[in-house]
Amino acid sequence: MSLIHEALKKVQASKEFDTVSAYNEKINLERHHDKRRVARGRTLLIFIFFIVAGIAGWWAMNRGWVNTHVKTVMKILSYNIHAGIRKDNSISASEIGDKNINAGQGHTPTAFEAAREKNLNGVEFYKQGKFSAAKTEFLSSLEIAPEYAEAYNNLGLTYKQIGESKNAENSYKKAIQYKNNYPEAMNNYGALLDSIGDSKKAREYFNKAVSITPDYPDPYLNMAILLEKNKRFEEAIIYYEKFLSLVKNGDELLIKNVRERILYLNAGRLAPLEGSR
Secondary structure, rough: HHHHHHHHHHHHHHHHHHHHHHHHHHHHHHHHHHHHHHHHHHEEEEEEEEHHHHHHHHHHHHHHHHHHHHHHHHHHHHHOOOOOOOOOOOOOOOOOOOOOOHHHOOOOOEEEEEEHEEEEEHHHHHHHOHHHHHHHHHHHHHHHOOOOOHHHHHHHHHHHHHHHHHHHHHHHHHHEEEEEOOOHHHHHHHHHHHHHOOOHHHHHHHHHHHHOOOOOHHHHHHHHHHHHOOHHHHHHHHHHHHHHOOOOOOOHHHHHHHHHHHHHHHHHHHOOOOOOO
């Protein structure tokens, strides 16, 4: 019995061992399949990630180009439009011999020549940026000839340069008072009014200037700037183009700037810009 019993135990142990081995082999096989499934899953996730990243990159790049383009247009539209483009420097150098200043009004030829010389000296100082010296010369000219409209116009420009807007306004008014068909003074006065925020009155003086001298380009330019500031872009383009049609051998940089403004205003109208809605 003992031998039979031992033999049975060996057979049973062998069966148990075979069962365990088979079970372990099954577990290992399942683990191997699981690892393959995980690897395939990771590969799929990486593939999806790169697809999403590529789409996102393409979208960002194109959105970035559009935003950059729009911001460039906005930057050009929003920079200080008085710098390098405003035309309010119609300084008068040699108009003293007109009907407003003559010997018949109590001014001798010697007197009005002296006033003219003072005015010319002021013009030279003004062109050199010596505004204090220019102001002194223009005031001296007006002491000699109190009705000298050109000296008042020049004095107004000088006062504006040194930040004395009220004195500039009074000087332009005097210039127009003594010479009521004086488009340069009206243009300069309009530019001053626009710079201090009185757009309505500024337009009035620009229109007066062109009604006297329709081929005088500067008021058209200043009107265009005023309209652009008020976001009336289509009208501004018309006035910019009118300025270009009238200006002859002017400042090439100014003409270039005006052409660029027309270009960017047209570009800006293709789509609503930030800050314009």
